[in-house]
Amino acid sequence: MKILLVIEFIGLTAAAVWKHDWFAAAAGVLIPAAALVRALLVWNKDRRTAAVDVAAVLEGFLLAWQLVTSNRPLLDPVYFPAPDAVLQQFFGELKDMVHGMFSSLYLLGTAYLLSLGTAIPGGLAVGSSRRLRNAVEPFSKVLSVIPPIVYIPYAIRLLPSFSAASIFVIWSGAFWPIFANTVAGVVNIPETMLDSARMLHLGRRTFIFRVLLPGAMPTILTGASLSLVFSFLLLTAAELIGATEGLGWYVKDRADFGDYTRVIVGIIFIGFVITAISAGFKRIEKRILRYKETVQ
Amino acid sequence: MIQCSDISIAFQGKIVLDRIALTIPDGAFLCLLGQSGCGKSTLLRIIAGLLKASSGGVTVDGKPVDGPEKACSVVFQDYSLFPWMTTGKNLMLALAASYPQKSKAEIRNLAESYLEMVGLSGVFNQYPAALSGGMRQRAAIARAIAVPSRILLMDEPFGALDPVNRAMLQDLVRELHRDSRGSRTVVFVTHDVDEALYLGTEIAVLGSTPGRVIALEKNPVSRHLPREKLFENESVIALQKKIMDIYRSDMNEKLNRRETFHSGNGI
Numbered sequence: 401m402k403i404l405l406v407i408e409f410i411g412l413t414a415a416a417v418w419k420h421d422w423f424a425a426a427a428g429v430l431i432p433a434a435a436l437v438r439a440l441l442v443w444n445k446d447r448r449t450a451a452v453d454v455a456a457v458l459e460g461f462l463l464a465w466q467l468v469t470s471n472r473p474l475l476d477p478v479y480f481p482a483p484d485a486v487l488q489q490f491f492g493e494l495k496d497m498v499h500g501m502f503s504s505l506y507l508l509g510t511a512y513l514l515s516l517g518t519a520i521p522g523g524l525a526v527g528s529s530r531r532l533r534n535a536v537e538p539f540s541k542v543l544s545v546i547p548p549i550v551y552i553p554y555a556i557r558l559l560p561s562f563s564a565a566s567i568f569v570i571w572s573g574a575f576w577p578i579f580a581n582t583v584a585g586v587v588n589i590p591e592t593m594l595d596s597a598r599m600l601h602l603g604r605r606t607f608i609f610r611v612l613l614p615g616a617m618p619t620i621l622t623g624a625s626l627s628l629v630f631s632f633l634l635l636t637a638a639e640l641i642g643a644t645e646g647l648g649w650y651v652k653d654r655a656d657f658g659d660y661t662r663v664i665v666g667i668i669f670i671g672f673v674i675t676a677i678s679a680g681f682k683r684i685e686k687r688i689l690r691y692k693e694t695v696q
Numbered sequence: 697m698i699q700c701s702d703i704s705i706a707f708q709g710k711i712v713l714d715r716i717a718l719t720i721p722d723g724a725f726l727c728l729l730g731q732s733g734c735g736k737s738t739l740l741r742i743i744a745g746l747l748k749a750s751s752g753g754v755t756v757d758g759k760p761v762d763g764p765e766k767a768c769s770v771v772f773q774d775y776s777l778f779p780w781m782t783t784g785k786n787l788m789l790a791l792a793a794s795y796p797q798k799s800k801a802e803i804r805n806l807a808e809s810y811l812e813m814v815g816l817s818g819v820f821n822q823y824p825a826a827l828s829g830g831m832r833q834r835a836a837i838a839r840a841i842a843v844p845s846r847i848l849l850m851d852e853p854f855g856a857l858d859p860v861n862r863a864m865l866q867d868l869v870r871e872l873h874r875d876s877r878g879s880r881t882v883v884f885v886t887h888d889v890d891e892a893l894y895l896g897t898e899i900a901v902l903g904s905t906p907g908r909v910i911a912l913e914k915n916p917v918s919r920h921l922p923r924e925k926l927f928e929n930e931s932v933i934a935l936q937k938k939i940m941d942i943y944r945s946d947m948n949e950k951l952n953r954r955e956t957f958h959s960g961n962g963i
Contacts, residue, residue: 593775595746598764600790600843610789614780691780691823 481661489665497650497669504646504673507563508635511570515627519575520620523582524612533583544580548573548630549637556642566638573634574627581623585616618692621685628681632674647673697722698847698881702752703742705735712738714906715752720898722846723878725870727896728885729939731947735907736885737851743883744768744849756847768847769840773855776836777824783835784820787811787842794843810842811835814868830861834868841872841880850884854891862891863923870895874919889939893932894923901939903946911942 434455442448462483468474469482526532548569555565589612597611639648647670654662698720705713712735720726730736741747743754745765754761756768770776777786787807788800795803808820814834824832833853840848850869854862873882886892892899896915903910916931926932 590775592772593778595741595744596770596772596776597778598746599744599768599770600793601764601766602789602793606789606793610781611778614778617780691782692825693823694825 478658479660481664485661486664486668489661490668493662493665493669497647497666500645500647500650501669501673503643504635504639504648507566507638507646508570508631511567511635512574512628512631514567515571515574515578515631516624518571519578519623519627520582520613523579523620524586524608524616526579527583527586527616528612533587540576540579544576548634552638552641562638562642562644565642566635569638570631570634573630577623577626577630578620579623581619581626582616585619586612588619589615618689621688625678625681625685628678636670697757698743698883699755699758700739700743700752701755703739703749703754704752705738705742705747705750711906713742713749714908716907716909718900718909718912720881720883722881723876725873725882725884725895725897727892727899728883728902729887729889729892729899730902730907731887731904731943731950734902734904736887736902739902739907740770740849740851740883740885744770765847767845768849769843769845770849770851771833771836771840771853773852777832777839779824782821782823783811783816783827784808786824786835787839790839790843806842810838813841814838828861829857830865833857833865837865837869837872846880848880848882850882852885852887855886866891866894867923870919889936889943890927892939893936894926899935899939901942904950910946911939913939 442451465483469477469480470484473480473482526536551569551572552565555568556562559565559568593615594611597607602611635646636648636651639646640652643649647666651663651666651670654660654666698718700716700718700720703713703716704711716739728736728739738747742749743761743765745754745761745763745768756765777783778789781789784804784807787810788803791798791803791806792800795806798806808817811817811820814837816831816834816838819827819831819835824835827835836853853869854865857865869882869884873880882895884892884895886895893915897919898915899911899913900909901911901913902908913935916935917926917929921929927936
């Protein structure tokens with residue numbers, strides 16, 4: 401991989417000099433430099449190798465992209481813009497996209513918190529009562545498999561605003577994984593642990609918040625991360641259909657005008673946003689479940 | 697005094713306990729000895745009020761047990777502590793439920809002192825997962841004796857421990873019981889005859905399928921006899937042999953029964 405990186409480095413610099421392509425020059429120098437710095441910062445051999453490999457793959461991709469799009473392009477530049485054009489637009493559009501991001505995150509956050517707030521208490525109640533479980537199960541089985549996207553047109557028609565409609569749709573999709581996992585989490589708490597809790601004669605509130613909820617927490621978090629992925633999917637789907645701002649709307653709107661450079665910029669930006677949120681979620685999850693670590 | 701009168705219980709048509717009658721006097725250390733599957737843990741759960749007998753019942757000091765019994769605290773083989781709380785918080789949770797009028801600082805001090813009592817100072821802020829099996833059981837015992845219940849129910853608490861830890865914890869429980877001077881009753885479930893002889897003032901042997909008391913023995917020696925002297929004592933050796941014989945004949949009976957069942961099924 402190191403050799404590959406060197407070859408790519410030479411390729412990009414050659415392209416830069418030959419074609420006066422300053423984007424290629426910057427990428428060709430900056431990415432190996434970043435990889436080198438990272439490699440020097442981490443002493444772990446595996447991770448050092450990984451840093452170099454990632455840089456090599458990225459360089460290879462950029463090189464290929466550069467070669468097929470710039471100067472005498474092989475692909476139609478309307479649909480396949482050159483990387484330097486995309487990069488330029490990315491920074492130019494950043495302000496608009498960040499604005500769109502806040503609009504999207506408002507919908508996402510509201511709907512996601514709403515589904516946590518309804519699915520967890522509901523799941524705890526249903527999980528701890530066999531009778532309730534038997535009563536609810538037939539309905540949850542049918543309702544949970546309906547793809548929430550089918551609600552979108554109806555919800556947009558029925559609810560007073562687009563925000564309300566998309567919050568409803570995201571909620572209805574994010575609800576079930578959290579609910580089902582909360583129920584499963586409660587049911588799977590070892591019986592001995594519950595017995596041990598019963599013998600402590602805890603009050604009802606204490607039992608719910610100190611035993612039932614944390615006991616089900618690992619499974620709840622699995623459901624919650626699944627729901628987060630669902631929420632993104634539904635959010636962008638809803639925005640493609642009825643929004644006037646937001647990340648999904650940004651992509652659709654630019655596509656309507658045939659501005660595919662900005663479409664790509666939007667897609668890349670969405671990728672960064674979702675990755676950041678997922679990484680944040682993982683951190684929170686790890687923090688909540690830190691008690692499982694055998695060495696502290 | 698714990699009184700079990702004619703306790704029977706069946707699971708899915710199979711009788712697990714058959715008319716168990718047992719009186720456990722105050723201050724006793726009763727070992728419920730039996731092979732796996734004989735229903736000794738089931739009996740313990742019925743005494744604790746975690747399980748309702750199909751017929752018969754338990755009284756503690758004359759009052760019938762109905763639901764988790766306040767006079768009892770339990771230590772199980774696993775999962776006694778909540779893994780999501782630090783060891784100290786585990787104790788504090790139990791203490792706060794027992795002493796709602798005490799302040800948080802008082803509860804904290806109490807929890808610390810009980811952990812110290814079982815030889816666990818310095819683990820207050822550690823999660824159970826970071827402790828060894830032996831330390832976890834020590835903490836579980838600390839929690840069980842920290843609450844003001846007089847009866848300690850233990851369900852094969854040392855079953856998952858290595859021999860050295862097991863011996864150390866047996867010493868701890870024996871000491872705690874001795875130091876309570878008759879104010880604490882212990883019911884201890886085990887399948888290990890030597891463990892029962894070392895710990896119990898009384899030993900009830902449960903036969904298997906259906907479970908019934910097939911022998912009730914008093915330990916002939918004093919509680920103060922050290923471990924290495926115990927199995928040199930002639931009356932203890934005699935009791936050990938007697939229990940082993942009962943054990944063996946019960947096991948043979950069980951094996952024979954299973955054989956006829958199998959051959960009958962095969963033809």
